[in-house]
Structures are given as C-alpha cells and as structure tokens.
Amino acid sequence: MRILYLVGDSRSGSTLLQHLLSLQPGVHALGELRRLGALARDGEPCACGAPLSECDFWTEVCGETPAQERTTERAPGGAAWRALLLREAAAIRGGLTPAGPLFRRRAHAAAAECFRLYEAVAKKTGAKLLIDNSKEPDHFLHMYASYPEHVAPVFHHRDGRGILWSKMRRTGKSASDAIQGYIWMQRLIETARRGVGLNRATELKYEDLCADPRTELERLLKPYEIPVETTDLGRLPDVRHDIGGSPTFKGSEKRDIKLDERWREALPPQALEEFERRAGRLNRFRGYRD
Ligand SMILES: [Zn+2]
Structure with a gap:
C-alpha cells in the first residue's frame, strides 16, 4: 500500500487532481483524511451525501472507533511551534525522527490514526495506491x-493570483487576508519541500494538468506502474466517499477539465497590485510570470 499525499494551498485545484487520479486502476481517493474526525463531529456529509458518521463506507472502515471519536490531526500550536517547523524538516531530511513540538506524542498519535485508516481503506477497496488530499504541509510532514516507506508527496501549485481570486470569491476574505494566507502557506509548503529534499519533491502545476492531463498523470503514476486509462471526468462514480474537497465537485453533475483563469478578468486591480507588491516574487519563484 502506498499513499500519494497532495500538499498545497486550498483553492489550488487539488480536488481535480485527486479525481483524475482516482479514475485509474487500483487507485482510491480518500479526500481530506485529516479532517475526518472534525467533519464527523460537525455533522458534515461525506461525498455520498450521508453525514460522515452515518456513511456506510466510513462506518465499516472505522469499525469499533467511529469517525467522530477519531483524532486525525493535531491543532497547530502558536508561533513558536511554527518557527520550529523548519528545524524539524531539516531533521527529517537527514533521516531522523525529530523530537520537537511537531513530533510530540499527540501529533504522532494523529499520524498513526491516519495510517490505520489508510490500511483499513486499502483492505476494503483493494486499492494499491491511495490519494490523501489533506493538503496541509505540517500534517504531511507527520505522515x-x-x-x-508508504507516504510520498505531490506538491500542487497554482498561480497565486488564481488562488487569491478563488479565496476571495468562495470565502469572502479581504484581499489582504487572502494574500497573507497565501504567503504563509507558501512558506509552509517550502518547508515541507525541503523536508523531503528538493530533488525528491514531485511537483505539479494545476495549469499543466489542465493543458495535458494524460501526460501529467502518467508522470505521477509511473513510479507505481499504474497506467492512465482515462481522463474523462464523466466516468467519476455518482456515489463516492471522499471527504471535504472543492464544492465544485459536490453532487453527481458531470464535468470537463477546464482551466479556470477567470481571475485574469475578475480580480480587482487593487487586489492585483497588492498581490504583486507582497507576493509577486513568491509567485514568480513558483514559475508564474505573465
Ligand atoms: Zn460516504
């Protein structure tokens, strides 16, 4: 059993990637597994429509400890905790299991909880590759x-201006807050990339995936010897059991792969100017220039 863990900002298109991967033989998508416990406690639904705590799939997978009693992530601590992430990432790169705040007992217990769920889902579905779309760089580093031996990342990028626009539109955040969140998340992603070693960090751009999904999927799945059978999103099953993810993919409506670049027209000039000033360099570092 292997796990491809998608690491990236929210609103960066990772749900599209998750679903395209899940269409290939022997691949099963979990969604945002780290949120299982919290979403079940909040009464949120599974992709099948049932509340997570009542979904047949997750009820069977969770067995004696129901989803709402599971601790699948540890709430991050304060600023000091964040500052130490970098040092711990360096230890991980050196092949050590760090002993600092990231790896205190509770964080390790949450990782073990997720791993037990990986095993139970692999057993139930027979999948040899699971997709965890949890996205969080620090949760990824725990795993x-x-x-x-089991968990490998895909660092998922999108033009920061697209992320900014999508966050402002979906969450009603101000441009300043959304830009601040973007900068902070890019720092954490960079820490995680360095944690695995830059030469071993598999990267994917949302824009490249939309332009040539087959080539990008083949590249990601080659190490697992899984062929790409289809890129037709119309073949996504109506009943699925992935957790969380983009609201674009809720329900059973059929979809196409379509690059969303509405930010080019819709992003207010002031927001674009502020983004350029505060995060333009970061965005160019990710390869976004025009
Ligand atoms: Zn379900």
Missing part, C-alpha cells in the same frame, strides 16, 4: 516522517 512522511512516521511512514516514509
């Missing part, structure tokens, strides 16, 4: 440091 990677604890289970390096």
